[in-house]
Amino acid sequence: MGLFTRSKETAPCTVSISHRFEELSAHVRFDNGAVIHPGDSVLVQGAEIMAPFGEIVEESRTAVITRASGLERAWTRLTGDLEFIELCEFSFSEEVTV
Secondary structure (H helix, E strand, O other), X not given: OOOOOOXXXXXXXXXXXXXXXXXXXXXXXXXXXOOOOOOOEEEEOOOOOOXXXXXXXXXXXXXXXXXXXXXXXXXXHHHHHHHHHHHHOOOOOOOOOO
């Protein structure tokens, strides 16, 4: 990985879609143990996966991982920490304010 260059790699993955009353989620697990770092992006190949209500659907796919350059990774870490701190400034409660 260079300071200004990106690289791409493919990885087999399992996509899990949950469309239940208790949970609405989508997860990607890399079957080869690939790890995503700050600034990287992932594009899962294939058609859209639709899970009927009340079910969990799992499919094997191939993902294209675009690795961030060294500069992009540093920038993402710097600005990501600041955005997290901004989120911590808010609190959520059930109390109604007038």
